[in-house]
Amino acid sequence: MKHLLLGEDDPMLASLLKYKLEKAGYRVSTAEDGRQVKKSLADNSIDMIITDIMMPYFSGMELVDFVRNILRSDLPILLISSASNEENILKAFSLGADDFISKPVSPSELQVRIARVMGKIRNPDAIN
């Protein structure tokens, strides 16, 4: 079972996404701010990070930079951002983010994007 780290400071959205992703067969750990996301990365079982770009203490952008340039990891990263945040999205891509989804987040769209980033889109059963 693939292990996702979900960084989202809105508990309502985090709760809904966790429910949907667990139903879809993922193991989901949540973190409510950037510091917690960073701390959770010590867990080597994490297969992908999904995080809001605007997080308290440590932004999604700083996280991408940290993962790619400090940890030197190619762990897939999907950012959640508002559509109006184009400048940040482009910057995040240039830093090495793999994909983004805009708010309001459609859980179904998120699942497709996760599977695509993981390269499993042609065989969704493989996520397990």
Add this chain to the structure above:
Amino acid sequence: MVEQLGGCLVVESKIGEGSTFSVILPYAKKASVAVELTPPAVKEEKPGVTSFKGKNILLIEDDFLQQRWLQHRLKETGAITQTTYTAQQGLDALLDKNYDLVILDCKLPDFSAWEFLSRYQHYPQQEQPQFIVCSAQWTKESQEKAVQHGIQFTLEKPFAGTELLETIQRALNNDPKPPQKRLVDLSGLLQECQGNLDLLDELADLFKQNILEFLGQCRIHLQASNAQGVSFAAHKVKSSLLMIQAAELHALCDQLDESAKENESLTYLESLYSHFLEAYPATERALEWEIAHLKSSN
């Protein structure tokens, strides 16, 4: 003797604490069980005033001030009102006569509106009147009870005369939805929850927490003249508002977010914040209503 005077005796007793005996007597002389107030035949209702002419309305309310105000407002509409002070007198009045509408207070001296409605179900009925239940505080539990008893119309005290008349109008027309005023829409979120009402309930609680956090943060940032902080807080809460399709509040937050980014005056940001504060309680009530309705229909 109390009963002969059209009143009632209420006893509240607690083991080890003692008993309280309350005697409630109406001001007016007892006619039947209820006190009838028929508008004078010669007096026409004022032009431009909503007309409920000839409609029989029963007011079951123990607060004399509230009673008098309701009678006054309804008299202007041409309605024929009768008032009772206790729930039992209300039940008796319903046996005596057919009413078009009953305005029922939630907390009455002898028993509650819910007990009233449970007992009324067993009464022989010809034509069922519409009910409007009034309460000073609509909690999640009381809203669920209202739905369970089939109550479609409610009022939260204190309410304005216009709200009273509009609710009566809708009740008499059997039109439960306020016109063009759907403050929340949970259909999309319910679909995302795959019909799981417990999850929806949990999300609604998280939504309320998010709003409280937004209100607190926004106030702190406004006091510190921190427009960037206001923008961040408003931006963050928008996704929660979108999830329950609270269009009006979402538009307000969007405006607050954009205005803060454009460094609009603090007074303007404060006015948007105040507007949100005023508009929010109705949205929270609508959210609770929708959930209570969804639960009752499952």
